[in-house]
Amino acid sequence: MTQIPDTTFSLRHDSAGSVFELLDGDQVIGELNYQEANLASGAPAWNLIHTGVRPEYRNQGLAAELVRFTMDAAAEAGFKVIPTCPYIRVWLRKNSDYQHLTR
Numbered sequence: 001m002t003q004i005p006d007t008t009f010s011l012r013h014d015s016a017g018s019v020f021e022l023l024d025g026d027q028v029i030g031e032l033n034y035q036e037a038n039l040a041s042g043a044p045a046w047n048l049i050h051t052g053v054r055p056e057y058r059n060q061g062l063a064a065e066l067v068r069f070t071m072d073a074a075a076e077a078g079f080k081v082i083p084t085c086p087y088i089r090v091w092l093r094k095n096s097d098y099q100h101l102t103r
Helices: 062-077 086-094 096-101
Strands: 009-014 019-024 027-038 044-053 080-083
Touching (some): 009 062, 027 062, 044 086, 080 086, 086 096
Antiparallel strands (some): 019 027
């Protein structure tokens, strides 16, 4: 589990459930769902299919923290990402330093 600095929020990866979770204490308040895939080249990838944060927690930059955590985990694990989720596609345009992770 990773703590977001100066907040009560933390992030974790549940690989068995194919989900990255955003927590407030022990309550899940956001999630990023993915499916494991292989690119045509054979490289392993995560198809990032959905990002969501509960309405009362929106507009605080938490979804962006969740995506950044996921991208860092993909890089560390040697995975590429397939940004199927519209939010993630927009996030990647604003965070070009993660473009190398896309297929």
